[in-house]
Amino acid sequence: MSERAGGPGSPDGAAPEWAGWMSPSRYDEFIDLCADALAGHGVRAVYDGDGVLIAEDGTNYGLDNLSRIVRAEPPERWPQVVGAFFDSITDRDGAAGPIDPSTVFLSCQPREALPGPLAPALTEVLPGIVLVPAVDRPTSVEKLFGEGERTRPLGGLAGLVELGRRNLARVRFEQEAIIVDHERPDSVVVAIGADDPYAAGRLGVLDAVVPAAHRGDVGIVVAAPHQGLLLVHAIRGAGMVPALNGMLRFARAQYASAPRALSPHLYFIDADGGVQRITGPVADSELGIRVEGPFAAALQRAGMIDQASRAGEEQA
Known part of the structure; x- marks a missing residue:
């Protein structure tokens, strides 16, 4: 049994709101x-x-994201799923041998699920999503969150991230172009997957996945609902309305049901590389598209703001 320090639990013995x-x-x-x-x-x-395991060294392990992952699994698989989750986030610096440079790639981690404070060498590739170096092993992926004796020979975390970029940019991936509305050929959403567990990690090598020439003049919208899937839409016209509505519905469904969940949100990446989350609570939907800030400004410059204002009308 786990040692417990109390908390705001319900007096009737029920689980807290997040669970x-x-x-x-x-x-x-x-x-x-x-x-x-x-x-x-x-x-x-x-x-x-209330959702946090506190280690003796002060590290906090949030359980909210993991609870969403196990929700999609039958209870008999919970031990394996929970074990794999903590395998991926626990610092095993002293337990493993030297890192083979050829096995370093990139993965993503929700910031809320980091085992501790964000290391200076790591950055958010999307708001709330951190790009981390990952060591590919025969049966698992070891994510690296902190500096240590094993990371120093390869330039620390910063060097490992760059090494991961170079390695991942050379690995083949699969893509499927989906026309969301067949009356609008500019409503294409590209689904990117791979035989490896680093589809979302390809956000760190986006130029290799979606070259600048294919992004249009306005920018792109991306979603990474889980580690094995990346969705991309290049904004080219009014087809963005069905494309973004379809992306959001699919991202929400994948996030809710797939293991290794990351985010249900959509993100706008402008022509200069600026990133903005463009989904959030709206009046008639739990999660909807919000046309505001840099996203709205980019669409205004392109003369698409009127079409964009309709985005979200079809939300379920």
Whole structure:
């Protein structure tokens, strides 16, 4: 059983709001699985009562994102899913050998699921999504979040990120062009996947995935609902309305159901590389497209602001 430090738990024994879909017994099982998985890596942690395991060194392990991942899995698979999650985020610097440079690629991690503060050498590739170096192993992926003896020979985390970019840019990927509205050929959304677990990590090598010549004059909209999928739409005309509405519906569904979830949101990347999240709460939808800020300004310059104002009208 996990050690618990109390917290704002419900007086009737129910799970807290972030885990409200679990029964009390499943909630207790989930917390114990998480604590046991950390203990398997030599990390003793105390549960704060409301979604965070606090290690003896002060590292906080948030469980909200993991709860969304296990929700899509049958309870009998929870031990494997929880174990794999903590395998990916636990610093195993002292447990593994030297890093083979040819095995370094790029992965993504929700900032809220980082095992500690964001390292200076790591950056958000999208708001709330951190690009991290990842070591490819035969049966798992080891994400690296901190500096250590193993990272120094390869230039630290900064050097590993650049190494990951070079390696990943050379790896083949698959793409499928989907015309969302067949009456509008400019409503194309490209779905990018791969035989490797680094589809979302290709946000770090976007020039190799979507060359500048294919992005149009306005910019692109991307979504990374989970590690195995990247969606891209190049804005070229009124077809962006069905394209973005379709992207958002699909991203939300994938985020809710797929393992290794990242984000249900859409993000605008302008011609200069600026990034903006363009989805959020709207009046008639839990999550909808918001035409504001740099996104609205870019569309205004392109004479597309009127079409864009219709985005979100078809949200389910």
